[in-house]
Amino acid sequence: xxxxxxxRAKSISVLQINAGGCxxxxxxxxxxxxLDSGKGITLTGNPRHADVLFVAGxxxxxxxxxxxxxxxxxxxxxxxxxxxxxxxxxxxxxGEDNGISTLDEILPVNAxxxxxxxxxxxMLETVINVVEDGYKEYKDG
Amino acid sequence: MLEVxxxxxxxxxxVPVIYLAENIILSAIPGQNRSYPIQPIYRLIKHFSKTxxxxxxxxxxxxxxxxxxxxxxxxxxxxxxxxxxxISGLVMMxxxxxxxxxxxxxxxxxxxxQRGISRLAVWSFALMIAxxxxxxxxxxxxxxxxxxxxxxxxxxxRLPLVTAGLFTAAMIxxxxxxxxxxxxxxxxxxxxxxxxxxxxxxxLGFVQLxxxxxxxxxxxxxxxxxPWQPLISFLVSAVFYLAAMLLNAVVPKMTWKKVMMxxxxxxxxxPAINYIWLYML
Numbered sequence: 178x179x180x181x182x183x184x185r186a187k188s189i190s191v192l193q194i195n196a197g198g199c200x201x202x203x204x205x206x207x208x209x210x211x212l213d214s215g216k217g218i219t220l221t222g223n224p225r226h227a228d229v230l231f232v233a234g235x236x237x238x239x240x241x242x243x244x245x246x247x248x249x250x251x252x253x254x255x256x257x258x259x260x261x262x263x264x265x266x267x268x269x270x271x272g273e274d275n276g277i278s279t280l281d282e283i284l285p286v287n288a289x290x291x292x293x294x295x296x297x298x299x300m301l302e303t304v305i306n307v308v309e310d311g312y313k314e315y316k317d318g
Numbered sequence: 319m320l321e322v323x324x325x326x327x328x329x330x331x332x333v334p335v336i337y338l339a340e341n342i343i344l345s346a347i348p349g350q351n352r353s354y355p356i357q358p359i360y361r362l363i364k365h366f367s368k369t370x371x372x373x374x375x376x377x378x379x380x381x382x383x384x385x386x387x388x389x390x391x392x393x394x395x396x397x398x399x400x401x402x403x404x405i406s407g408l409v410m411m412x413x414x415x416x417x418x419x420x421x422x423x424x425x426x427x428x429x430x431x432q433r434g435i436s437r438l439a440v441w442s443f444a445l446m447i448a449x450x451x452x453x454x455x456x457x458x459x460x461x462x463x464x465x466x467x468x469x470x471x472x473x474x475x476r477l478p479l480v481t482a483g484l485f486t487a488a489m490i491x492x493x494x495x496x497x498x499x500x501x502x503x504x505x506x507x508x509x510x511x512x513x514x515x516x517x518x519x520x521x522l523g524f525v526q527l528x529x530x531x532x533x534x535x536x537x538x539x540x541x542x543x544x545p546w547q548p549l550i551s552f553l554v555s556a557v558f559y560l561a562a563m564l565l566n567a568v569v570p571k572m573t574w575k576k577v578m579m580x581x582x583x584x585x586x587x588x589p590a591i592n593y594i595w596l597y598m599l
Contacts, residue, residue: 181367188360216352217360225371225518228364252368252519 178309185228186308187217192227192251194244196280198234201294202261206231209297218304224250229304235263235270236278248284254312256287258303265289287312325396329534332556334358336533340563347568365523372422372521380418381517381524387411388531395538398462401449404539405442411532412438415525419516427516433574440581441487447589451480454596461542474545476599479592481543485555487585488536489562492529533559 178186193203209215221227224247232244248257259265259280267277280286287307290300307313337358345353354360370378391407394400412434419431449459455476456464467473474481517525537555544551572580 181363184360185364185367187354188357188364211352213352217354217357219353223515223518225516226522228368250371250518252371254368 179311182309182311186305189218189229189304189308190221190227191218191229191231191304192221192224192247193231193233194247196232196234196236196240196244196264198261198263200234202233202264202300203231205294205297206260206300209301212297212301214298215301218301224248225252227251228255228308230255230257230284231260231304232257232264232280232284233260235267236280236283238276241278241283244283256307256312257284258288258290258307259286260290260300261295262291262293265291322393322397325538326392328552329392329396329538330531332537332552333530333534336556336560336563339560340567343564344567362523362526365526366520368519370519370521374421374423377418377421378521380414380421381521381528384411384414384418385524385528385531387414388528388535392531392535395461395535398460398465398542400459401452401461401539402459404461404535405445405449408445408532408535409438409442411528415528418521422516424516430515436578437490437581440578440585441490444483444487444585444589447586447593448477448480448484451477451589451593451596454593465542465548473543476596477543477592479588479595481540483585483588483592484536484540484543485558486581486588488533488540488559490581490585491536492533492559492563
């Protein structure tokens with residue numbers, strides 16, 4: 178971890194997008210920010226100010242376009258985190274031809290946080306690790 | 319000259335100190351987001367380490383221009399120059415940011431610029447009335463000469479509403495003056511920090527730096543009207559500003575229409591009443 182990545186990890190602006198789901202993951206993440214381990218992470222509604230795009234929920238054709246537009250507006254370096262089972266692999270809602278995509282079909286994903294709903298600490302750790310590691314792409318398998 | 323340089327450095331330092339104090343106090347309050355004591359500094363470094371993404375190459379230079387104007391104005395205010403020079407510097411700085419916002423050619427950028435223009439109308443009006451009132455009360459526009467009147471409490475006793483109006487204008491400039499004490503308060507969208515909206519990356523870093531310097535300029539400007547020693551007056555205005563920042567973190571905000579109405583009443587109205595009162599004396 179370089180000193181710059183260390184500083185970046187101490188001030189992370191997260192843009193949450195609920196692409197179409199139960200909102201459980203995004204609410205869980207908002208609650209997690211009140212924990213001490215969420216120190217330095219703030220939510221933003223503006224892609225220009227965001228460092229991490231935190232996507233939850235099932236992604237359909239309509240939300241996929243918006244996600245691409247939002248991603249393009251974020252200044253580099255930037256990271257994408259897929260949170261929850263819906264964004265990671267569609268799971269239950271992914272039929273053969275129902276227009277539901279996984280996040281890695283739409284955007285380059287840096288990290289996945291699996292689970293329904295994922296744990297608070299896992300989500301915070303993932304967001305911090307992605308930035309500390311210099312926005313490198315890594316997968317949890 | 320040494321005194322001017324010391325003031326120049328002191329004003330640059332005081333604003334991060336206010337931000338740090340705010341962060342330390344807020345992170346101790348339950349229910350607020352946790353933050354590092356020097357998070358504003360981390361945020362600034364982070365912004366400067368990011369790239370700009372604009373479809374127009376000139377857009378990124380407008381915040382740089384604004385920052386240069388802020389530094390020049392800071393020198394004027396440290397040297398206690400003519401208040402009209404300081405007003406011109408502040409207006410030019412704001413115009414650079416507004417033109418930059420317009421030049422992004424994004425709907426949000428243009429909307430932010432429109433809001434910035436309505437805000438510019440309020441605070442430049444307040445500053446112009448303050449300059450006219452200062453001339454009427456002290457017979458000079460040069461702040462270093464007017465300060466002898468502030469030492470004898472003449473300025474504050476003759477211009478109390480101008481001082482209050484200027485402080486309100488400073489709060490509006492720092493996106494702090496939007497408190498809603500009513501029970502039906504609406505939470506404003508992210509556009510409450512209007513001029514930040516179209517900027518990102520390095521440009522946002524310059525805009526933020528400009529705002530830091532500008533806040534220092536406003537605090538120094540207000541301190542000229544306070545009756546104590548220059549350093550104590552400056553610290554008093556800084557403490558008041560910190561109190562406004564803390565209030566801002568816990569009190570709901572108004573909608574934009576209400577914001578502008580209240581801005582005209584407090585930042586525009588108070589100095590105007592004071593000016594009329596000076597004529598009647």
